[in-house]
Amino acid sequence: MVTLADRITRTAKKSYGMYEQAMALEAQGIDLIHLEFGRPVHDTPAHIKRAASDALFAGHVHYSDMAGERIFRDALADKLRRFNKLEVSPDEILVTNGLTQGSFAAFMALVNPGDEVILLDPYYPQHLGKIEMAGGTIVTVPLDAQADYAIRADWVEAAVTPRTRMIVLVNPANPTGRVYSLAELEALADVAIRHDLSVVSDEVYEYITYDGAEHISIAALPGMKERTISLFAFTKAYAMDGWRLGYAVADAALMPGLLKISTSAVTHVNAFIQYGGLAAVAGPQDAMEAMVADDCAKRDRLVQRLNQMPGVRCPAPQGTIYAFPDISGTGISAQVLAERILREAHVVVEAGSFYGPGGEGHLRLCFGSESAERVDEGMDRLSRFFNAL
Secondary structure (H helix, E strand, O other): OOOHHHHHHHOOOOOOOHHHHHHHHHOOOOOOOEEEOOOOOOOOHHHHHHHHHHHHHOOOOOOOOOOOOOOHHEEEEEHHHHHHHOOOOOHEEEOOOOOHHHHHHHHHHHOOOOOOEEEEEEOOOHHHHHHHHHEEEEEHHHHHHHHHHHHHHHHHHHOOOOOEEEEEOOOOOOOOOOOOOOOHHHHHHHHHHHHOOOOEEEEEOOEEEEOOOOOOOHHHOOOOOHEEEEEEEEOOOOOHHHHEEEEOOOOOOHHHHHHHHHHHHHHOOOHHHHHHHHHHHHHHHHHHHHHHHHHHHHHHHHHHHHHOOOOOEOOOOOOOOEOOOOOOOHOOOOHHHHHHHHHHHHHOOHHHHHHHHHHHEEEEEEOOOOHHHHHHHHHHEEEEHHOOO
């Protein structure tokens, strides 16, 4: 009998959380408000679509440079210098099929079987399976919930062993909405340098910050460029989730390994959509800024409404498109509460425990996945639900 390889059978079963249960209810014709899925409600800006369409009809339909179109990587290098304070050459950039493929290449290129990889808890679950496929062992380190999920570098260092190979960072953070401070990142960088660890930095929400919060790329700190793979995507800020377009940034010494994994898996990214990405990064930013402003307004309304509900306490997230309300005051576990909300209120939210033990006692709500009117309707439904508990 044909059997699956060990790298598949030893990998934890991938779950899509509440989405699967929601689809079963929606198939029955029930109107659900989706606040669980990190999918932008906005359409991709017109000038980005037009650039991809123009490239298609201009004949950009053949093989691309394996690392990505040179004109696109030139523009990305300029953006990285301006926005991320990263001095990189176009040859230190690999265009990827979204951040997901970039992170897969990073884990496969750097993690050996038996290596330990530190994840900050709560974590982004999609990183788990890829680390396990590479043969890595996941070690979780809690964030400091009493200090608004701050990074405690001393807790991270206490988890380091001779087998530790890597730290994974998501900044701005999904699911907590934290934007990490310079002091937090400097302390984490110090641990990585002293213990000679690599860092994979997931920065998909880099543009989505609020109230003056500043996004800082950890690779821009002294001594970090050569040990960091920074991952970016057009998914959230430019509402390009279906385009599957992102890029990985790494020191020249690491790039051959990333290229070997990437070209073996996908050859290269679709050629003409890269010109859409070029228009996004090099063109006017008004549409992106308007979408972030819309998300900020929805954030403010959602947080205000949640804080009026009994048993719920919700700080305003500093970034991302997620709120992470504390529902421990209800006395109900996160998963049970999420399932009850789905069945009784017909609102889809994610249990905080889906993001690791540190997320228990919380829910994650995506205010970016629905229109303002639908978010308001979702808050009306949740208000009735929590007041009836």
